[in-house]
Amino acid sequence: xxxxxxxxxxxxxxxxxxxxxxxxxxxxxxxxxxxxxxxxxxxxxxxxxxxxxxxxxxxxxxxxxxxxxxxxxxxxxxxxxxxxxxxxxxxxxxxxxxxxxxxxxxxxxxxxxxxxxxxxxxxxxxxxxxxxxxxxxxxxxxxxxxxxxxxxxxxxxxxxxxxxxxxxxxxxxxxxxxxxxxxxxxxxxxxxxxxxxxxxxxxxxxxxxxxxxxx
Numbered sequence: 001x002x003x004x005x006x007x008x009x010x011x012x013x014x015x016x017x018x019x020x021x022x023x024x025x026x027x028x029x030x031x032x033x034x035x036x037x038x039x040x041x042x043x044x045x046x047x048x049x050x051x052x053x054x055x056x057x058x059x060x061x062x063x064x065x066x067x068x069x070x071x072x073x074x075x076x077x078x079x080x081x082x083x084x085x086x087x088x089x090x091x092x093x094x095x096x097x098x099x100x101x102x103x104x105x106x107x108x109x110x111x112x113x114x115x116x117x118x119x120x121x122x123x124x125x126x127x128x129x130x131x132x133x134x135x136x137x138x139x140x141x142x143x144x145x146x147x148x149x150x151x152x153x154x155x156x157x158x159x160x161x162x163x164x165x166x167x168x169x170x171x172x173x174x175x176x177x178x179x180x181x182x183x184x185x186x187x188x189x190x191x192x193x194x195x196x197x198x199x200x201x202x203x204x205x206x207x208x209x210x211x212x213x214x215x
Contacts, residue, residue, distance in 0.1 A: 007028035009187065012038070013032060018203060024207075028187075032060070034062055048078055060081050066090060082105070083107055085109065096127045105130065135170055166185070171193050172193040173211075
């Protein structure tokens, strides 16, 4: 469990050793990706096994992208989860629907590239339990997140929303402390920034990231 005021989420985990590394280093959340086009995609069977090794007190999060009820039903039925992360183009109404259907907290990812993207955060903040403030993917990108891109953190410096929020997008062990300082984030999320290759997590980078965030 993370200590101090900063809570860290390590996302896109697909190996038990890296889940263990995240937990041991003090992650507050571990994330599993259910999106076929992602190099971090896991099967429901994989996720079930990985989630079983997560101790109480560390939140298990399922990341989905525009998933329908049938897909979410299967994930929720077969994987022990603490939170659903919606990382697609889900509307506020869909977020509310998912919350009501599954009785799990829902985190909604919102991509930010410029000031025009900020009003959506307030809108989703009225229905989601948490917000993930992420870098908006470039046009034509295959993935809605995990692209290793940051946005201009000054856009959200000192801003607050109705629910807890988490900073994502291009974070690394080298820049996470600055990102926290500039934005006032109390929660941070990383995926590609702790990888040696796309989809391949690195235990040493996971440890270094969490250490830098909690310092």
